[in-house]
Amino acid sequence: MKHDLYRKANLSLSYWPADTSTPLLNLDFxxxxRDAAAKVPDRIALAEGSPEKKSRKKITYLQLLADSERLASALLEHFKPGDRIAVWGPNCIEWVLIQFGCAIAGMTLVTVNPSHQEKELEYILRQSKAAGIFVKEEYRSRSLIDIASKVSKNLPALKAVIGFADINSYMFAAADNKDFPDINPNDPCILKFTSGTTGFPKGAVLCHGGVLNASLFTIKRSGLEEGGVLVNPMPMCHVGGCGVATPGTILQLGTQVIMTEFYAELLLELIEEEKGTFTILVPTMIEAVLNHPNLTRYDISSLKSILSGASKVDASLVQRVRSQLGVGVTIGYGQTECMSISQTHMDDSFVDQSETIGQPMPQCEVKIASPEGDPLPIGERGEICCRGYQTMIEYDNMPEETAGVLKSDGWLHTGDLGLMDERGFLKFCGRLKEMIVRGGENIYPAEIELVLNAHPLVERAAIVGVSDEYWGEQVHAVILPKDQENPPDPYTLYQCCDSSLAHFKVPKYWYSVDEFPTTETGKIQRFLLKEWIEQGKLKRRACMI
Incomplete structure (x- = not known):
C-alpha cells in the first residue's frame, strides 16, 4: 500500500519534491x-534455471559470500582496487559471483552484452580501459573466448582474459587473503554502457549506494516480500539484472532463480518448481507467456506480481496480465543514467497502471522542465528531469557529454519528454531527440505510434523524422506488419492517422520491415531506421505528398 503522500498529492507545478519518509540505506554491495549471509546463511541465494534440469545449480548465501571473497582475493593478486573488470557472458551463477568478487576487491564491474560482436566488445573494453575480462567460453555457437583473446591483442590495458570454466582454479590458486579494501557507498561499482538508441553507447558510472537503494525501492514497490523468490529472465548485463534483480533480492533476503535464457515455457516451469513469487518481464516476454499454448498446464499460483518496463507497456497487456494470470503489475521507468525514477503502485487504478509510468520513487526529486530548466505548469509537456541519490557519477571519460545531461545543481536531464498531473503521475511522451520539427510545428512520434499500434494489422510502428529541404523535417512511418503476407495498406493507415491527428502530424512516407533493429531491451534503434531511409536501404511502400 502506498504512503499517504502519494495518495494526497495536489501539485500546482510539474515538480515533485523528494519523499524523505523512507530513509536511504548507508550500504555497499x-x-x-555479508548482512544477508549472517541473517540467513543456509537460505538459497541463487538457483540456476537452465533448460536442462541436471545442470541446475544452487548456492546458499554463506557459500556465495565465501566464494566471492575467494575470488576477490584472487583478483587482488593480479589487479588493484579501482581497476575495471569486464564480464562477457549470459546469465549464470558465475556472473553474480564475479559481480560480488569485484565489489569486495574494490573494482568496478564493466558489463558486456553476450550478443555483442567483436567491434562492439573492443569499443567497450577500450573506452572503459578494462584491466581484465571474464568470458563465457561459448555462446550461441560463437567462441567468445577466441573473440576476446583476439581483441585483447589491440588493447594494452587488458592484462588477462579468464574463461568462466577456469574461475574455480583461478580462485583457489590465490592465497586466501581477507585484507580487503574499505568500500564507501559513493564508490563506483558498475560501469554500464547505454543501450545505443541514438548512436555510440556511453559508459554510465553507477555507485554502490545508488544501485542498492534504487533496487530496494523498486523491488518493494513491485511486491517482492522478504524471503520471496524472484524468477529472473532479465539479462545480467542489463541494469534490470545486475542492478535490480540481484541487489534487490539480496536486500530482501530472497532467492533469485537466474534464467540462463528466456523461454516462456521455461519461465512457467521454474515458477511452478521453485514457487516463484515475483518476476521481471519486458512487454515482449509478457506477450510470449500469455500466448503460450501450455500456459494453463503449469501451477503458477505462487506468483504474486510482475514488474515491467524498458519499453511501452500497452493498456491491453496490463489488463490481460490481471485477467489471465491474476497477479499484480507495476510499471517502472528509469534509465541507465538514473536507474529508478518513477513506478506505478500495486494498488493504482487500472487507468494509472496502463496510461502512466507512475509516481516518483522515494528520495528522488522530479520535474517536467522547460528548455530553461524551470518546472512547467501541470499537464504541459517538457523534459523529464530528476535529482537524487541514484543518478550516475558521470559518463566515463566523457566530461562534455556528462556536463550536457548532469548539471552542476545535481539535476539529470533525461532527454525524455513527459508530463505530470496534479497527483505527480508521469506520462512518457517520447525522446526529446526523437521530436520532429516540421515547418515549425513540434511533432511527437509516440503520439502517432499510439494510433498506428492500435490498428489490427500492425504489430509495431516507428515514426522518425528525416531531413527535408522545404519542411526542415518530414514524418516517415516504418511498419512491422502482424502478417508479412497480409501487410496493411499504407493509404488505409494514412486515413487512420488523418482522422485522429492534426494533418501536419500525419506521416507522408511509409515503409515496412520484417523486423526492427532493437537494443537488448527491445527499444527500437531509430537512428538506424533514419540512416537506412536516407541511404535508400528501406523499400518505400507509399508517398502521400
Whole structure:
C-alpha cells in the first residue's frame, strides 16, 4: 500500500519534491551480502534455471559470500582496487559471483552484452580501459573466448582474459587473503554502457549506494516480500539484472532463480518448481507467456506480481496480465543514467497502471522542465528531469557529454519528454531527440505510434523524422506488419492517422520491415531506421505528398 503522500498529492507545478519518509540505506554491495549471509546463511541465494534440469545449480548465501571473497582475493593478486573488470557472458551463477568478487576487491564491474560482436566488445573494453575480462567460453555457437583473446591483442590495458570454466582454479590458486579494501557507498561499482538508441553507447558510472537503494525501492514497490523468490529472465548485463534483480533480492533476503535464457515455457516451469513469487518481464516476454499454448498446464499460483518496463507497456497487456494470470503489475521507468525514477503502485487504478509510468520513487526529486530548466505548469509537456541519490557519477571519460545531461545543481536531464498531473503521475511522451520539427510545428512520434499500434494489422510502428529541404523535417512511418503476407495498406493507415491527428502530424512516407533493429531491451534503434531511409536501404511502400 502506498504512503499517504502519494495518495494526497495536489501539485500546482510539474515538480515533485523528494519523499524523505523512507530513509536511504548507508550500504555497499559488500555489507549487503555479508548482512544477508549472517541473517540467513543456509537460505538459497541463487538457483540456476537452465533448460536442462541436471545442470541446475544452487548456492546458499554463506557459500556465495565465501566464494566471492575467494575470488576477490584472487583478483587482488593480479589487479588493484579501482581497476575495471569486464564480464562477457549470459546469465549464470558465475556472473553474480564475479559481480560480488569485484565489489569486495574494490573494482568496478564493466558489463558486456553476450550478443555483442567483436567491434562492439573492443569499443567497450577500450573506452572503459578494462584491466581484465571474464568470458563465457561459448555462446550461441560463437567462441567468445577466441573473440576476446583476439581483441585483447589491440588493447594494452587488458592484462588477462579468464574463461568462466577456469574461475574455480583461478580462485583457489590465490592465497586466501581477507585484507580487503574499505568500500564507501559513493564508490563506483558498475560501469554500464547505454543501450545505443541514438548512436555510440556511453559508459554510465553507477555507485554502490545508488544501485542498492534504487533496487530496494523498486523491488518493494513491485511486491517482492522478504524471503520471496524472484524468477529472473532479465539479462545480467542489463541494469534490470545486475542492478535490480540481484541487489534487490539480496536486500530482501530472497532467492533469485537466474534464467540462463528466456523461454516462456521455461519461465512457467521454474515458477511452478521453485514457487516463484515475483518476476521481471519486458512487454515482449509478457506477450510470449500469455500466448503460450501450455500456459494453463503449469501451477503458477505462487506468483504474486510482475514488474515491467524498458519499453511501452500497452493498456491491453496490463489488463490481460490481471485477467489471465491474476497477479499484480507495476510499471517502472528509469534509465541507465538514473536507474529508478518513477513506478506505478500495486494498488493504482487500472487507468494509472496502463496510461502512466507512475509516481516518483522515494528520495528522488522530479520535474517536467522547460528548455530553461524551470518546472512547467501541470499537464504541459517538457523534459523529464530528476535529482537524487541514484543518478550516475558521470559518463566515463566523457566530461562534455556528462556536463550536457548532469548539471552542476545535481539535476539529470533525461532527454525524455513527459508530463505530470496534479497527483505527480508521469506520462512518457517520447525522446526529446526523437521530436520532429516540421515547418515549425513540434511533432511527437509516440503520439502517432499510439494510433498506428492500435490498428489490427500492425504489430509495431516507428515514426522518425528525416531531413527535408522545404519542411526542415518530414514524418516517415516504418511498419512491422502482424502478417508479412497480409501487410496493411499504407493509404488505409494514412486515413487512420488523418482522422485522429492534426494533418501536419500525419506521416507522408511509409515503409515496412520484417523486423526492427532493437537494443537488448527491445527499444527500437531509430537512428538506424533514419540512416537506412536516407541511404535508400528501406523499400518505400507509399508517398502521400
Amino acid at each position: 559488500v555489507r549487503a551480502l
